[in-house]
Amino acid sequence: MEFIKPGINIDFIGKRNIAFFISGALIVATFLLLLWRGGPNYGVDFTGGVLIQVKLAHKHSPGEIKKALVPIQLQDSIIQEFGEKGQAEYLIRVRKTDINLTGLSDKVRAALIAVFGQGVEIRRVEMVGPKVGRDLRQKALFAIFYAILFIAIYISGRFELKWLMSIIMAVSLSVVVYVASSFGVSVTWLILIALAVTLGLCWFLKLRYALGAIFALIHDVTITVGAFSLTDREISLAIIAAFLTIVGYSLNDTIIVFDRIRENVKRFKRRPFVEVMNQSINETLSRTVLTSSTTLFVVLALFVLGGGVIHDFAFAMLVGIVVGTYSSIYVASPILLIWEGKSTGKPSRK
Amino acid sequence: MSKRLTWRLGIIAVCILGALLYLVPSLSKNLPPWWSSFLPTEKVHLGLDLQGGMHLVLEVEAIKAVESNIERVVEELKHDLRKNRFRYQDLKRIGTDGMALTLLREDDRSPFREMFEANYPDFELKELPGQPGKPSFELVLRHKAREHIMKMAVEQALETIRNRVDQFGVSEPDIRPQGKNRILVQLPGIKDPDRAKKLIGKTALLEFKLVDEDHSVEEALKGNIPPGDEILYQVAYDPKTGGRRKIPYLLKKRALLTGQYITDARVQIDPQYNEPYVTLSFDRRGARLFEKITGENIKKRLAIVLDNKVNSAPVIQDKISGGRAQITGRFTMEEARDLAIVLRAGALPAPVKILEERTVGPSLGRDSIHKGLVSMVVGGVVVVIFMAIYYALAGVIADVALLLNILFIMAGLAFFGATLTLPGIAGIILTIGMSVDANVLIFERIREEVRLGKTPRTAIDAGYAKALVTILDANITTLIAALVLFQFGTGPVRGFAVTLSIGIISSLFTAIFVTRVIFDYLYLERRMKRLSV
Numbered sequence: 116m117e118f119i120k121p122g123i124n125i126d127f128i129g130k131r132n133i134a135f136f137i138s139g140a141l142i143v144a145t146f147l148l149l150l151w152r153g154g155p156n157y158g159v160d161f162t163g164g165v166l167i168q169v170k171l172a173h174k175h176s177p178g179e180i181k182k183a184l185v186p187i188q189l190q191d192s193i194i195q196e197f198g199e200k201g202q203a204e205y206l207i208r209v210r211k212t213d214i215n216l217t218g219l220s221d222k223v224r225a226a227l228i229a230v231f232g233q234g235v236e237i238r239r240v241e242m243v244g245p246k247v248g249r250d251l252r253q254k255a256l257f258a259i260f261y262a263i264l265f266i267a268i269y270i271s272g273r274f275e276l277k278w279l280m281s282i283i284m285a286v287s288l289s290v291v292v293y294v295a296s297s298f299g300v301s302v303t304w305l306i307l308i309a310l311a312v313t314l315g316l317c318w319f320l321k322l323r324y325a326l327g328a329i330f331a332l333i334h335d336v337t338i339t340v341g342a343f344s345l346t347d348r349e350i351s352l353a354i355i356a357a358f359l360t361i362v363g364y365s366l367n368d369t370i371i372v373f374d375r376i377r378e379n380v381k382r383f384k385r386r387p388f389v390e391v392m393n394q395s396i397n398e399t400l401s402r403t404v405l406t407s408s409t410t411l412f413v414v415l416a417l418f419v420l421g422g423g424v425i426h427d428f429a430f431a432m433l434v435g436i437v438v439g440t441y442s443s444i445y446v447a448s449p450i451l452l453i454w455e456g457k458s459t460g461k462p463s464r465k
Numbered sequence: 466m467s468k469r470l471t472w473r474l475g476i477i478a479v480c481i482l483g484a485l486l487y488l489v490p491s492l493s494k495n496l497p498p499w500w501s502s503f504l505p506t507e508k509v510h511l512g513l514d515l516q517g518g519m520h521l522v523l524e525v526e527a528i529k530a531v532e533s534n535i536e537r538v539v540e541e542l543k544h545d546l547r548k549n550r551f552r553y554q555d556l557k558r559i560g561t562d563g564m565a566l567t568l569l570r571e572d573d574r575s576p577f578r579e580m581f582e583a584n585y586p587d588f589e590l591k592e593l594p595g596q597p598g599k600p601s602f603e604l605v606l607r608h609k610a611r612e613h614i615m616k617m618a619v620e621q622a623l624e625t626i627r628n629r630v631d632q633f634g635v636s637e638p639d640i641r642p643q644g645k646n647r648i649l650v651q652l653p654g655i656k657d658p659d660r661a662k663k664l665i666g667k668t669a670l671l672e673f674k675l676v677d678e679d680h681s682v683e684e685a686l687k688g689n690i691p692p693g694d695e696i697l698y699q700v701a702y703d704p705k706t707g708g709r710r711k712i713p714y715l716l717k718k719r720a721l722l723t724g725q726y727i728t729d730a731r732v733q734i735d736p737q738y739n740e741p742y743v744t745l746s747f748d749r750r751g752a753r754l755f756e757k758i759t760g761e762n763i764k765k766r767l768a769i770v771l772d773n774k775v776n777s778a779p780v781i782q783d784k785i786s787g788g789r790a791q792i793t794g795r796f797t798m799e800e801a802r803d804l805a806i807v808l809r810a811g812a813l814p815a816p817v818k819i820l821e822e823r824t825v826g827p828s829l830g831r832d833s834i835h836k837g838l839v840s841m842v843v844g845g846v847v848v849v850i851f852m853a854i855y856y857a858l859a860g861v862i863a864d865v866a867l868l869l870n871i872l873f874i875m876a877g878l879a880f881f882g883a884t885l886t887l888p889g890i891a892g893i894i895l896t897i898g899m900s901v902d903a904n905v906l907i908f909e910r911i912r913e914e915v916r917l918g919k920t921p922r923t924a925i926d927a928g929y930a931k932a933l934v935t936i937l938d939a940n941i942t943t944l945i946a947a948l949v950l951f952q953f954g955t956g957p958v959r960g961f962a963v964t965l966s967i968g969i970i971s972s973l974f975t976a977i978f979v980t981r982v983i984f985d986y987l988y989l990e991r992r993m994k995r996l997s998v
Contacts, residue, residue, distance in 0.1 A: 116855045121916055168829070220824070221659045238829040240658070242822040247522060258953035262946045269945060273938055353888050356950055356958045360895065360965070363946035367899070367939040371906070374935040402902075402909045409851060409905075410898030413844030417894050420843060422836035424514070424829070425887055432895065 119401035127396050127444055128389050128452070134445035138334060145341030155340060158349035161252040163245035164210045167223055171203040172234030180205060183230035187222045198423040204238070239424075255355040256306045262362055263332065264288060267313060267325045270370070274324040274377060281325070284316045323451050328369045331447035335365045335438045342434045348427050357428050361435030364410070368403060368443035375399050376448065392448055407440040470990065473982045480974075481869065484876035491879055509878045511653075512886030512960050515834050517827030518653035519661060523626075523817040525646045530618035530815035531561045531611055538585070539564055540719065545584065551577050554599065563588060563605040567595060574600040618814040619646050626650065626665055626817075628810035633664055633803075647820065658824045660799070668772050668816050669807035671724030673758070674716045676766035676778055682715045693718050697768070699775035702795060714775050716768050721758045723812075726751025730808035732801045735793070741801035742793040745808065752788025760784035771804075837890035845871075845897050852901055856908050858997035862983045863904035866975040870900050873971035874964060881967070886960030896968030902939070903976035907932040911998050921988050921996035929981055936977065944969050 149155060159166045177194035184190055189209055198204040207223065220237045227235045243251070264285060271281035291312050295305050310333065317326035336358050343350060375395035383391055414436060418429035490496060491509040500506070513520050535558045542564070546553055552569040559565050568577060577600070581590055587610035595601030623642055630638045630652065639651040655661050680691045690696065699712040729746040747755055758767070759781050768778040769792055776794055796804065849867065852860035874893055878885055911928030919927065944966060951962035987993045 116857075121913070236826065236828070237824075238826045240822060240824040242819070244818075244820040246524075247821045254953045258949050261952075262949040265945045265949065266942050269942060352954075352958055353961075356888055356954065356961050359946045359950050360961075363943035363965075364899070366942040366946075367902070370939045370942060371935055374938060398913075399909075402905050405855070405905045405909075406899070406902040409848045409901050410895070412847045412851070413840075413894050413898035416840040416844035416847070417891060420836055420840040421891070422833055424833055425837070425891055428888060428891055432891075 117401070118404060123397050123400065124393070125397060125400075126393060128393050128449060131445065131449040131452075134441075134449070138338075138442070138446055141338050141341065142334065145337050145344070148341055148344045152344055156344060156347065156349050157252070158351035158354075159208065159210075159241055159243050159248070160352040161243075161248050161255070161350070162210065163243050163248035164208065165219065166209075166239070166241040167207040167220060167237060168197060168239035169205050169207065169223070169227065170236040170238055171205070171227070171231055173231070174203045175231065177205070179230075180207070180227070183227055184223070186229075187226050189223070189226075204423070251352060253302045255352065256302050258355065259336070259359060259362070260306050260309055262359055263310070263329060264313065266332075266362070266366060267317065267322070267329055270328050270366075270373075271317075271322040271325040274373060275322060277320070277322060280320045280322060284313070284320060284322070287316060288312055318453075321454065323454060324373055326453070327447040327450035328366055328373070330450050331369050331439075331442040332362050332365045334442050334446050335361055335435055338438050339431055339434045343427075343431070346430070348430065351427070353425075353428050354431055357431035357435065360432065361439060364436060365439035365442060368407075368439055369447040371402065372396055372399050372443050372448055373451075376451070389452065392451065396444055396448060403440060403444070407436060411436055467989065470982065470985055473978070474986075477979055477982060480873070484872050487876040487879045488872070491875070505879070507879050507882050509875060510882065510884040511830075511834075512884045512889065513651060513653055513823070513830075514825050514887045515830045515885065516653055517655075517825050517830040518651065519655050519658045520821070520823040521650040521652075521662070521665070521819060522643065522821035523622075523648045523650065523665070524820050525619045525622045525648065525813075526816050526818060527615035527618040527646050528561055528815075531606070531614050532558070533815075534614050535561065535564060535606060538588075542566075542581075542585070545580065549576075549580055551580075559603075561606075561611075563603060565601070565603055567599055567601040569599060571598050571600060577602075615646065619648070621814045622817060623648055625811050625813050629664055629806055630661075632806045632810060633661065635661075648817070654827065656827075660803070662819065662822070664803050664806065666817055666819060667807050668813045669724065669810075670772055670812040671727070671808060672720035672770040673722040673755075674718075674720055674768045674770055675762060676768050677715045677717055678765065680715060682713050685715045686713060690715075697770060697773055697775050699777070712775075714768055714778060716770070716775075720770075721767075722751065722754050724808060725811070726754065727808055727811075730805040732798070732805050733791075740793070741796050741798050742791050743796075743801055743805050743808065744789060744791045747788035747790070749788070752786070755788060755790065756784060756786045833887050834890075837887060837894075841890065841894050841897070844894055848897055848901060852904075856904075856998055858987075859904075859908050859911075859984075862980050863901055863908070863976070865983065866904065866980050867897065867900060869979060870968070870972050870975040871897070873975065874968050877967040877971060878964065881963070883963045883967075884960050885964070888958060888961035889964040892961045892964035892968060896965065896972060899943075900968065900972035900976055903932075903936045903972060904980060906936055907976075907980070908998050911996070915996060915998065921993070924996060925984050925988060929977070933977065936973070940969050940973055 177196070180194045181190055181192070184192060184207070189207070191209070193206075193208040193210075195206045195208070196204070197206045219242075220240045224235050224237055268281040268285055271284070272278040288309060292305060292309050295308055300308070313329065314326065317323075317329065339358065339361060340350070343354070348354075372395060375398055376392055379391045379395050379398075380388070383394075411433070414429055414432045417425060418433055421429055487505050487507065489500075489504075490506050496506065539556060539558050543556060546556070551573045554567040554569050556564060556566045568574070578590060581588070581604070585604070587607055588604045589607055591603040591605060593601045593603055619642065623640065626648060627640050630640060630650070635652045635655060637653055639649070641649050643649045650665060652658075652661060677691065677694050680694065682696070685691065685694065685696055694715055695718045696713050697716055699714060701710045701712055702708075726747045727745050728748045728751075731744050732741050733744050734741050762781050763783065764780060766778045766780050769776040769790075771792075776792055792804070845867075849864045852863050852867075854860065856863065871893065874896065877883075907928050910932045911924050914924035914927045915921075947962050947965040947969065951959055951966065954962055988996075
């Protein structure tokens with residue numbers, strides 16, 4: 116059986132301007148959305164606060180639940196329906212962190228029983244103090260950053276045999292981060308600076324495979340964040356794990372295309388680079404479609420059947436896989452063309 | 466069969482056997498005794514999000530230990546000053562830095578210095594330009610001593626909490642230090658999280674203090690607290706209104722006796738009112754002290770203070786010897802039991818604060834496992850069927866590799882004593898989707914080679930050889946992401962990183978090595994002519 120016929124030849128690279136436009140639009144939309152919403156919607160893991168998951172005997176509107184919480188001064192909390200339809204499960208989120216947490220879940224249970232009667236079950240409590248929230252946010256950002264850095268080093272080393280260059284990059288980046296952090300720059304800015312420096316160094320040192328791969332994965336994670344913002348989902352610790360997995364997955368895809376390009380560049384030295392790239396993408400297309408669909412299948416199963424706790428995680432993976440597949444074809448590869456002179460049309464050799 | 470093939474089959478057989486052996490302890494509850502004598506007994510642990518339980522991160526407010534330590538030294542120094550007949554105007558603690566002292570005679574300056582430096586090596590003596598004839602000093606706690614106090618406070622808090630949890634009775638608790646002054650507490654399967662939290666977080670500092678009956682409480686409440694006194698409250702339930710009342714007490718600040726001399730604390734039932742109370746037994750030194758205190762203060766009131774709240778203030782009727790005391794109050798049976806536990810386990814050297822709490826009820830955990838398994842089976846079956854249809858015989862071979870892969874991941878979790886969490890299950894599901902990738906890459910290459918007109922054997926050889934580099938590159942980058950995740954993550958996220966890493970490594974083995982052996986067996990050994998890819 117075959118989905119993609121051998122000898123298929125779609126002009127992917129020729130349509131790169133359309134792709135750039137779509138990607139650009141999505142990224143700009145993400146930034147606008149984030150500006151409008153005032154940043155990503157961080158969960159209690161990062162902001163600090165309390166999240167309580169309760170199960171009631173019957174359905175009630177969030178407004179009723181809010182009213183029930185008035186006697187214990189939690190009327191400012193956000194109430195959200197949770198889990199499958201037909202189940203009376205709710206999330207109660209409290210952003211306040213100065214409240215006394217000992218016995219809070221007991222108080223919530225008592226307040227709900229007083230209004231709705233028996234059958235109130237506290238299923239989950241997550242409380243994160245503001246200090247821990249800040250720590251976790253830093254750790255998460257650094258994790259994403261280090262993942263990108265190590266991957267850049269590996270790709271440059273593997274694909275262009277420029278281990279020295281990539282080590283130079285790592286060292287200079289560490290210096291930048293060290294200097295910036297000694298000036299007391301906030302972590303978010305630190306990471307943004309570091310990412311800009313990484314991209315700049317890749318550009319300057321002509322590490323084009325690394326540049327393409329990193330660009331693609333920043334693209335993927337940004338758009339996934341945008342999708343989260345659009346659907347009003349919260350970014351929790353587990354979602355950061357999903358982002359890092361998307362990073363890994365997006366690279367997986369990109370590298371397979373790059374590998375073929377590298378191989379074909381050696382084989383067809385005389386043919387224009389654009390043509391070689393198109394051929395490589397077409398040759399790997401069957402695999403790209405197959406693997407993406409099997410992965411998509413399982414993640415879809417998780418999304419539909421996995422239950423509320425893992426729902427957002429699966430959503431992140433779904434978006435990430437779709438965007439990651441698209442970006443390895445339309446974003447990562449065209450970036451390799453950056454140093455191609457408009458005239459020669461051949462891969463530049465060093 | 467060729468020798469090389471036999472070898473490789475042997476390796477696979479050993480791996481499968483090993484994996485099965487490592488899985489048995491997780492699957493069966495009762496292992497025969499001969500099993501544990503030489504076979505693995507490690508189990509796949511379920512994370513708190515799957516089995517239910519409580520995860521706490523506590524911060525020891527170690528600076529409070531420094532404070533109380535200096536407070537204690539102040540009392541000690543006062544005693545020494547009196548003993549050496551140094552007259553002083555003022556001695557007090559300044560924050561958490563040290564003490565300030567003003568003497569009344571110029572002649573005492575150097576003898577005091579000598580005495581102090583000989584007896585208080587933890588403090589640095591600085592002379593201040595005070596009034597003439599009144600030497601004043603700043604006695605600063607040295608940095609090293611302060612660090613030591615804080616470190617000891619955290620260690621002691623850890624030990625105390627461990628004792629309390631042990632006595633509370635939780636199976637497989639995990640209590641360990643985290644960072645400089647944090648303690649991580651994990652209590653799987655706990656049923657009453659609020660009670661456990663109260664038990665762990667209680668400072669449980671028990672003090673016996675005399676009630677100051679020479680001065681009136683009313684005066685003190687207006688702000689005229691006599692020197693050396695303090696006001697503490699007793700919280701009492703008013704049986705008529707059902708509300709709570711706070712009764713103020715004027716107490717001598719100095720504690721005559723503290724809980725550190727307690728050797729045992731037990732719950733007893735008062736037969737008259739059928740109410741539980743707690744009896745304390747002191748060690749020999751504590752018993753002597755208690756006898757002396759009660760003997761010297763007959764007909765006075767002695768307040769029993771727990772964490773700065775007055776528990777009761779009975780009148781001392783007679784000298785009490787034998788080293789026993791009792792704490793009464795309107796306890797429920799549970800409260801009395803928990804009080805006995807904390808008194809037995811000892812006080813925390815400094816208060817602790819809950820920084821992070823995650824509690825998952827057991828029913829939610831069960832739901833999560835169930836739903837995770839269902840989505841795993843559904844996703845897995847779809848992929849297995851799909852591969853078999855798309856690649857025919859080769860697809861079936863890839864499916865065998867996939868099933869082995871899941872077996873190896875589970876065994877790997879048991880082998881490393883890793884914890885399976887809900888994101889961990891997601892990691893396995895993801896691996897199911899991604900591990901066929903290696904086989905897809907190989908099979909697509911083989912198809913390309915077949916199209917070039919190669920024989921099955923050379924097509925297989927070339928397909929594996931060419932795909933190998935790509936597969937390694939692609940998986941190493943994912944492995945990098947997983948390892949970074951492991952390094953930074955806690956709890957569930959770490960579980961995800963672990964399953965992902967184990968999954969990547971084992972999928973490399975099954976998708977490359979195992980499938981190759983099967984192919985070789987079919988096309989070298991059985992000499993199959995048609996290549997079914």
